[in-house]
Structure formats: C-alpha cells, structure tokens
Amino acid sequence: PTPPPTPPPLPKAELHLHIEGTLEPELAFALAERNGIELPYATQDELRAAYSFTDLQDFLDLYYALMAVLRTEDDFADLTNAYLARARAQGVRHAEIFFDPQAHTARGVAIGTVIDGLTRALDAAEQTYGITTRLIMCFLRDESAESALETFESARPYLDRLAAVGLDSAEVGNPPSKFREVYARAREAGLKCVAHAGEEGPPAYVWEALDILGVDRVDHGVRSLEDEALVARLVADQVPLTVCPLSNVRLRVVDRLEDHPLRAMLDAGLLVTVNSDDPAYFGGYAGDNFDAVRHALRLDDATLRVLARNSFRASFLDEAVRAAYL
Numbered sequence: 529p530t531p532p533p534t535p536p537p538l539p540k541a542e543l544h545l546h547i548e549g550t551l552e553p554e555l556a557f558a559l560a561e562r563n564g565i566e567l568p569y570a571t572q573d574e575l576r577a578a579y580s581f582t583d584l585q586d587f588l589d590l591y592y593a594l595m596a597v598l599r600t601e602d603d604f605a606d607l608t609n610a611y612l613a614r615a616r617a618q619g620v621r622h623a624e625i626f627f628d629p630q631a632h633t634a635r636g637v638a639i640g641t642v643i644d645g646l647t648r649a650l651d652a653a654e655q656t657y658g659i660t661t662r663l664i665m666c667f668l669r670d671e672s673a674e675s676a677l678e679t680f681e682s683a684r685p686y687l688d689r690l691a692a693v694g695l696d697s698a699e700v701g702n703p704p705s706k707f708r709e710v711y712a713r714a715r716e717a718g719l720k721c722v723a724h725a726g727e728e729g730p731p732a733y734v735w736e737a738l739d740i741l742g743v744d745r746v747d748h749g750v751r752s753l754e755d756e757a758l759v760a761r762l763v764a765d766q767v768p769l770t771v772c773p774l775s776n777v778r779l780r781v782v783d784r785l786e787d788h789p790l791r792a793m794l795d796a797g798l799l800v801t802v803n804s805d806d807p808a809y810f811g812g813y814a815g816d817n818f819d820a821v822r823h824a825l826r827l828d829d830a831t832l833r834v835l836a837r838n839s840f841r842a843s844f845l846d847e848a849v850r851a852a853y854l
C-alpha cells in the first residue's frame with residue numbers, strides 16, 4: 529500500500545524574522561560575485577562550517593560581516609523574494625519582517641535603497657506568494673540612542689511603509705530604557721512597537737520594554753519565566769511573546785531543544801508564538817521550527833493548532849483579516 533500523503537503545512541504567521549538572517553550561503557556568494565566583493569570563505573561549505581555559535585554576540589559578528597554583500601536595491605529585493613518563496617513552502621501566509629537599517633547605512637548604503645528594495649518584493653508578495661506582509665524597522669541597541677533617533681528621522685519619508693519599530697542586537701548592557709525617546713516618537717507617528725527582551729537579558733528588561741517602551745509584543749521573552757510577577761503581567765495583558773526555538777538552541781539560550789520552556793510557557797497561559805529569527809543561520813524556517821518542537825517536546829496536533837492560531841492572534845493584521853484565520 530502507498531503511504532498516506534504528507535499533509536500540507538499548517539497555515540501560520542511568521543512574526544520574528546530578520547530579513548538579513550535569511551541570507552543563505554548560496555545567495556551570499558552570488559551577491560558577492562555580482563558586487564565584486566571578496567568573502568573570507570572559499571566555499572559555501574566553508575561558510576556554513578562557521579555556523580557554530582557560542583552566544584548571541586558570536587552570531588552577530590558573522591551576521592553583520594556577511595551583510596557586506598547587500599549593496600543595491602536589487603540585492604534587497606532578491607533577498608526578500610528568496611525568503612518569501614521558502615516561507616510559502618512552509619505554510620507561512622503572513623510575515624512581519626524585521627530589518628536593521630543601521631547595519632546598512634553604516635556601510636554607506638542609503639536607507640532608501642534598503643527600504644525600496646524590501647518593499648518592491650513585499651508589494652508583490654500577496655500576488656506572487658499568497659503572503660501578506662508588514663515591515664518592522666529595528667534599532668541596533670548596541671548603537672547609541674542618538675543614532676536610533678537619527679535613523680528614525682531619516683526614515684520619516686518612508687513611515688507609511690512601516691508597521692512598527694523594533695529593537696535588536698546585543699542585549700545585555702543595552703536595556704530598553706535607553707530607547708525611551710525614539711519609541712515615544714514612533715508611537716506618536718502611529719507605529720506599533722516591539723522589542724527583543726529576555727533573550728539573553730534579564731526579566732527586568734522585559735518589564736522595561738512593557739512599562740517604558742510600551743511594546744505591543746515582546747520578541748523572545750523566554751527569560752520572563754524567571755519572574756513570577758512578570759509572567760502574571762504578561763498573561764493578564766495577553767502580551768504576545770515571539771519565541772524562536774531553534775535560535776535559542778543555536779545561541780545557547782537553552783542547552784537542548786528537549787529542555788526548551790515552550791510548553792511551560794503555554795501551560796502558564798502566555799500568548800506564545802513559534803518563529804524562526806535568522807533561519808539561514810539557525811537551521812530552519814517557520815515550518816522547520818514547528819516540526820522541531822513537535823518532535824522534541826512531543827506536542828500534539830491540538831497544541832500545534834494553538835501555536836498557529838496564536839501567530840495570527842498576535843499579528844498586526846487588520847481585525848477582519850485576522851478574524852478570518854481564527
């Protein structure tokens with residue numbers, strides 16, 4: 529007898545995805561060639577062999593270095609289209625995508641080049657891939673508060689293309705409170721607010737993201753479990769946490785996927801979603817992350833459906849569109 533066909537992947541929303549973290553070795557080498565840039569790796573395999581990280585900073589060093597191949601509007605559009613094709617194959621119907629403008633402007637790439645390239649691909653995404661999208665502009669928290677403010681002001685002509693601002697890069701020593709002013713400006717301009725907090729940093733940073741930045745979602749937030757009062761707050765307000773299981777293993781936030789607190793977070797009543805973070809570096813896209821936790825944590829189909837449903841509940845989709853997924 530023929531085996532039953534594999535079911536199509538669950539429809540889901542991806543809410544924690546750095547577009548620069550979708551740069552696969554194959555595209556990195558192609559763009560290096562196109563732009564006449566010499567990479568410090570002879571082959572794709574040699575580059576891939578460097579994807580063994582001791583912590584967040586160790587990953588960030590490689591992540592920022594490889595971005596050197598991204599120079600033109602076409603580069604950003606090609607990167608985005610490559611991501612959308614992979615995402616669609618894994619059941620993604622809606623993607624809220626981070627980008628790091630300061631990582632590009634610091635290399636002399638204009639913010640308009642970045643945003644024009646990304647939005648050229650995103651504007652066609654619904655038609656081409658059946659994926660609706662939102663764009664989230666992140667500030668690098670290991671850069672100064674002034675640099676974040678300058679970045680926000682330089683993005684003013686493009687604010688209608690942005691759904692939200694976010695905060696990423698090296699967390700410890702760079703608390704959310706450092707960015708109070710730029711978040712106030714973003715909210716004033718009508719943008720939603722999210723921030724990475726509680727990945728490597730303490731629960732106090734999650735409190736600051738909530739109370740000082742006024743975030744609508746917390747990215748990662750896994751260390752919130754260390755603070756009972758914080759969990760109570762996140763549950764009471766149903767603040768979404770965009771958890772990234774494979775990332776947490778690769779960056780040694782958790783030792784093994786079998787030890788990941790995802791189930792404990794769900795059991796605590798937290799609004800948890802499963803996401804891929806930097807899939808080209810961490811071993812998988814959204815569907816791969818769902819598959820990995822299904823196996824490692826022995827999640828049943830009902831729990832997987834809760835996770836998929838949470839991803840739409842936690843999204844910035846318009847209410848009517850969101851309701852159609854629930």
Ligand code: ADE
Nearest residue numbers: 546696697698724805806
């Ligand atoms: N930038 C890209 N991926 C990140 C992560 N997991 N944490 C903080 N900053 C990031």
Ligand code: ZN
Nearest residue numbers: 546696724805
């Ligand atoms: Zn992230």
